[in-house]
Amino acid sequence: MNPSTLASPGLFTVEGLVGVVFLTMAAITLVGGLIACNSDRLVRSLSGLVICFVGVAGLYFLLNSPFVSMMQILIYVGAITVTISFAIMLAAPEEKRKIGPPSLFSGPLGFIAAALIAGGFATLAVKTEWTVHDKINDGSMKVIGLQLLTDHSMVFELVSVVLLVAILGALVIARQGREQ
């Protein structure tokens, strides 16, 4: 990419405002993730996760994909965090603080794994030739549905395999619990 286009545009141009919105959303995502990982109480972690998901939804919306953004809120905030909250209610209704020594994975190993992933993404971001498209399509349900069932039907089928594995895993765990 030509370096001159990377020069910071004025704040009150369209690019500048988009940049501000992008940075806000990225900051929301990061702060939510940090709260989710570092807070002592499970309910606070859950709230952090919600903030993180809303930030990601904002990024999708900024990338001109309202459908994916709304599904992000509907599925992740509306369904998955509510399911997690059920797990919290069933497991530990009293707010308990973290107990026990940190495991091996939370120290250096975790740091190395995080560094590897971050480094990989950073390399990918730098090495990729980014092309700036105009608006490709309106990101509506119809376009996404057609794309999923034609060009990306393989991915669509593979997702159902993942779901099958998840259901089988849940059944195995439930079965073990019944026999005990």
Added chain:
Amino acid sequence: MRLTLINVIVAVVIAIAFAAVNAAYLVWAERRGAARIQRRPGPNINGPFGLLQPPLDGIKLMAKQLTIPGGADRILFIIAPILAMFPAITSFVTIPFSETIVAKNMNVGVLMIFAFASLGSMSLLIAGFSSRNKYSMMSSVRAVSQAVAYEIPMLITAITVVMIAGSPDLMEIVRQQSPSILHWNIFPLLGNSHNILMPLAFLIFFVCTLAETNRAPFDLGEAESELVAGFHTEYGSMGFGLFFMAEYANIVIGSCMTTILFLGGWSCPFGLFPGVWWFILKLYLLIATFIWIRWTFPRTTIYGLLNLSWKILIPLSLANLLLTAGLIKVF
């Protein structure tokens, strides 16, 4: 670009004002309606017909001190009522009140309303957990399980309507119902769908709206006889006020959605003078039904509530979805 931004800002300001005025005067209507049903006068001292009661109540609430119970999770305790109000206000932005009165019509309007509605149950959860109160906790557990159970048939029914209209755009859904009362999605005689089960779909959607907004006979989350006041037991002052406003704003949004999806939005039953007044008329008729139901039906039990959703509403709405899909393919 700039016009859209100004549109949205104006719409948010109007939405906040609309929600606040509606909340205040729906409380008044609720109390007067309850009194009428129970054969007593109700609030009738302040102003004509007691119409000055809501502003006085508002001033009283604002003048009170906001207390935070010891042992509560302070941050979450303060965030919860704000989080209750935020999705309600946001949803108003995309609701088309008429062909021209809409802040930002989105091509995924239906999804947007339901996505933000699902944020509402998070606020109840956080309020219940952060209060450090057994009653609040039980209430939030109930409210969330209820919200999860009724979100499913509600979404399936909404998808049925989206399939009939062929678009999740709220304005497009209304336009397709515009010609006459026979094109409305509640009546299947003309238009895209010839599904005779659509009145049932309307009923399912209405029941789910009642349950999603925690209204009687499904108000187990704030069952006063068992749980003091439910998730907002520990809240006073405007914290309580915000929860109340959010409840009534949610009722208004639920009624708006019922109007748009099933009752033809701003269109007139006879094709005469379509406009925002028809929308308002349908909206307030539905809200009056909400109040009427609240004061004439006793509260259900939690098992009855969950059984109704999982064993009756979900299978029925799924069957309706399949039937509609088949009929759209055939005709």
